[in-house]
Amino acid sequence: MKEVTVPDIGNYAGVEIIEIAVKPGSVVKKEDTLITLETEKATMDVPSPLEGVVREVKVKVGDKVSQGSLIVLIEENEQQAEVQATVQEEKVAPQPVVQVATTVAPSQPNAAPAIQTQTVTVPDTGGANEITVIEVAVKVGDDIAFDSTLITLESEKASMDIPSPYAGVVESVLVKVGDKVSMGTPIVVMKARMENAPASQPQASAEIPAPAKAPELAPSKAPTPAPVAAAVTMDASLAHAGPATRRLARELGVDLGKVAGSGHKNRILTTDIHTYVKTALQTLQQGGGGGGLAIEKAPEVDFSQFGAIEVKPLNRIKKWTAKNLHRNWVTIPHVTQFDEADIGELEQFRQENKQAADEMGVKLTPLIFIMKAVVSGLKAFPQFNASLAANGNDLVYKKYFHLGIAVDTPNGLVVPVVRDIDNKGLFEIAKELGEISAKAREGKLKPAEMTGSSMSISSLGGIGGTAFTPIINAPDVAILGVSKAQIKPIYMKDAFVPRKMLPLSLSYDHRVIDGAEAARFLVHVVEQLQDIRKLLL
Template identity: 50%
Template sequence: MTQAIEVKVPDIGDYKDVPVIEVLVKIGDTVELEQSLVMLESDKATMDVPSPAAGIVRDLKVKVGDAVSEGALIVLLDAASAPASGASIGNGSGTALQEAQPLSCAPQSVEALVASPARSSSNSSGHVQAVPAAAVSLEGDSRGSHASPSARKYARELGVDVSRVTGTGPKGRITQDDITAFVKGVMTGALAAPAAAAAPAAGGGAGLNLLPWPKVDFTKFGPIDTQPLSRIKKISGANLHRNWVMIPHVTNNDEADITDLEALRVQLNKENEKAGVKFTLLAFAIKACVAALKKFPAFNASLDGDNLVFKQYYHIGFAADTPNGLVVPVIRDADKKGLFDIAREMAELSKLARDGKLKPDQMQGGCFSISSLGGIGGKHFTPIINAPEVAILGLSKSEMKPVWDGKQFVPRLILPLSLSWDHRVIDGAEAGRFNAYLVSILGDFRRVIL
């Protein structure tokens, strides 16, 4: 007689009552090991719950729209070779994650964003732009609207009153696609924004009063190929737009002489070749940024209304390139870790990101983010701050340049730096000092211990 395998909600961080947005199997289906059974969606991520073993679906304990938390039973499987005590998923090691959080130009910075290749498309396929709060009113009672917490959060981020959105989900449930379609309707003029949005404010200010998004029949001009935006691009685009519009960005560009640092990096890689750990410039940059954050604590803060929250921890996010877009894993407590630990953890997180297996808590809690384009190219760029952070560092491609040493020009390896900062929290003088201090550490890494 076959024994039942209990499939439970794995470790999903601090999330509670996460909605089930899709049930991918039905009773009687034969499933394979690691096959996705159900899909959950928190306000930050979409997660597939995989099967812990091959077998046949005996019973489904959840349906679309149910809210579940860690440890909740979702599926019963029949398997001929089940463990005596029954098995369950509890560690989330096979959970495929698709992040839906803002990406700064690093990003998110996001906190970052991963999309499942199998489910990257959506019901609405156009480019999504965040509608400013002036364009779509948040006022009104939306408590009667049938929408999940994640959909409501998505609506708040775009400045949408969910009571004005028509739901197309089960029993009229409002989905993120419905909100996206509503936003597109307002942007293209298909839906009217509240009248107050287009009129100048009584105090002398004015709304953005945006023109409708242009409608163009591109086939008039030649052949086209239309492809839907991936989930990561649709959601990150809206969040990036919000961050860019709402945060007064300023970017300071500078250059660091990393000739000696590069020599140290090469030496460490040779010495640790057998250990399987590769030291990248980004690992050194993380340690240097921690030292700079300690010296300039405003860069390690966040705005909370009229208060400034100074964090006593140093969690550094770094942009990781994946087939589905950029995500931002977070190195937690980077101040307490050495270069070896940081380099190893970066490699592990980057692999999880590429495989779409980052867990939500591995992309949360960042204090400061780094976006490195050094392996691609470029001189300088303007990375977009990942709210609620107040700054982000961009690294471009280093190159050899002639530098005057007082007697002659000598070849030195120069790294371009681009520091974007929130002018509501930081002023130009402080940003200049931060960059100068960071440049001094990268020029002589021994300063990091001071």
Template identity: 50%
Template sequence: MALVEVKVPDIGDFKDVAVIELLVKPGDRVAVDQSLITVESDKASMEIPSSHAGVVRELKVAQGDKVSEGSVIALLEAQGAAAAAPSAAPAAPAVVEVAAPAPVVAPAPVAAPPAAVAAATAPAAGASDVGAHDPTRPPVGLPHASPSVRKLARELGVPLEEVRGSGPKGRITVEDVQAFTRAVMAGEQTTRAQAARAPQGGGDGAALGLLPWPKVDFAKFGPIERQAMSRIKKISGANLMRNAVMIPAVTNHDDADITELEAFRLQLNKEHEKSGVKVTMLAFLIKACVAALQKFPEFNSSIDVEGGGDALILKRYWHIGFAADTPNGLVVPVIKNADQKGILQISQELAELAKKAREGKLSPAEMSGATFTISSLGGIGGRYFTPIINAPEVAILGVCKARMEPVWDGQQFVPRLMLPLSLTWDHRVIDGAAAARFNAYLGQILADFRRVLL
């Protein structure tokens, strides 16, 4: 066997493009035209295929490196001259995606080189007919997918190594990712025939029937600065995208009279000034939400995805998450067993967790297990907003800045401190009437906190 260098072929008018993904590792056996790396420029993404079949002995590039035509990708122990591509011309990239001003229409199939046809029709070595998705099953092998499919999977939080590809040579398609997402969310077993009947579509927004994202050269309009997104925002962005797309969410807006509660809060802080514990309105909100969740248990539930998606898991514990603003983005620490804690203890834990969040010292355990989340904009401002549900929870409460307003008491207008509430809920689990009752009950508790004792 000969040791050969696999180089970047002619990839068009591109130079010094970034390596964004390594698709193989030393020791892997690869076939002709199997993708080795994915590169991306500001105009296109593409997979670079292998020109030979054999075993990868050494990778010459790492994620983040820049490559151009002729750059050495890997050293390959080739399986003889017969393994090489029959044509002397450089191999073409597996997939190229160029920005277009109009929706992209899939081109008609073109004739493939004989070697590619043979590779597509012959079964892969060691391949077997893999059944429907099973999360406990070991990965089926190295994911083989185009950059657009990989991007869609990242946006939806789909692990490609667990997806069964229905395309040529086991290639993962948009329809496979969509079918996997539906199966996991609903607990269904999606077959290959069902995936084949799924609507055809492109990557990214095209998978949802949307126009391609606009490609704009912002620099031609004025000065710009490119700023990398924080790791927290990258991770949370994928989760938010999945939750916003997969959950049929509805938001109810209401106001709660917290005039007496705010006076009580100020009194508590005055009494406990020397203890160092500062009571915030969020502590009262957590206790009030626990009382409302106990009265309306479907808000403290999750869909039983593993059981088929046709039942609810009602949780008999009350762990309340709260969105904490940090220099790197939002994180959600969790107050565990909030039903068993008083206002002062909750206030102390809120302060400790918020401090850890700002310093980036939260542990995974301190950010897991929430059954319901509160997103409070506190004293920043705003009136109402639509928070995104934190799956697998089924509801989230958004809170804005309280303000004094004239409220009619039956005889006259009196000044009252009103707190805006925005309750977002999963319509698969909760209906409008239940949401209205939840918000109304929550408002009653905040108006007269003695109701928590009932």
């Protein structure tokens, strides 16, 4: 019998199950969907890693699962079972694995402590490479306990502590702060006391399970609420917190340097973040915290007193979108610049090439040309292809050209990213945009497909309207809104002539971009659209 668990799903934890595709007795093939999960941004299917018969389903709709959570028990086909029988007996229950340089022999409960020299390496980091070491927590001669932090790494999205899979004495430290490491990079060499390692379980294993990151999800005791005033102040990057905690802090806009940790060695837990936010909100409601964004809460209204009503809960994507849009609108000083582009020649060129596009199975819409024009603008005005650093003092300039395209789906608004537009032709962009938009509407986008944009575009041209003020999709510093093109009388050469005009609305972050810069950027985009030959320059 094979236990099937949730595979690597990125940095997500506590993901909700919205569908179970199998039941006891179901015959499944490799890659058949077992369950469907829904994060705040997307849904994802969890496929079966093997062929066989489902004997037991261990989850139900609405359950929250993470990487390693048990899903189903599958009885493998006899041929597969014979091949994997020996390997299966040697495996322990699914846990994250820390790779080590030598094989650890199983220690018996009553055996004398075994001392072995072990080289501990960086475990699986979820595909991230060249991660920066921001803290080295041990030195030569330290006698450390099992699960003690060795080093702390920081990627673009999160920081993570690397724990020791052994108890013992550090003989040498092989990395230093600022080094770049990847999965398998040696960290320390130590004299390990094997009686405290997880290998002391009855089953032996050639790999040493890393401790589950349970401390920040299920603390052994309820933390004491930490008042805001009592919280320490330090550099947030030095705070002792795991990836999930740091991600939650970023989502809620909490400075980890001001949060008091209640975990082991003052580790900051997710519950500490919730306590901090709750205390801060209570302070604001009581009239304190004068420097905060104290917005009066809207009064609750009983709408049933006016007539019949129906209450429907928002789905997770719409709730997530609402939270992000509200945060972006409140924290980013928006200014919107408006202009129009004469797309008469562009439209003529598009119609001339429409048949060729249809034969290739792609749609050559005006949006494709707009994307190329925006990338031209990003090259001419690099401050638009940038993001404000978290410290508020630095501007991060991007050397890539990826555009987020807002897509309206049955489940809500999502923004998939089309990458490397500067290196692609019109037909190739049209093909990729069609594919990723289809995935968005089908709810099959992966989280990685919705990150990394240089700037975003929101096009309502297919619906209507003359102008609107799009909300910036942080950490971008600008977004271009596109409304419906219409024929207008334009004064040209002493006469009014009918021209097809496309309304454009550019919202930008006034902390980064000045009004004059925004006007020049939008004029540049308009010029590219009015004379598409410039897109070739």
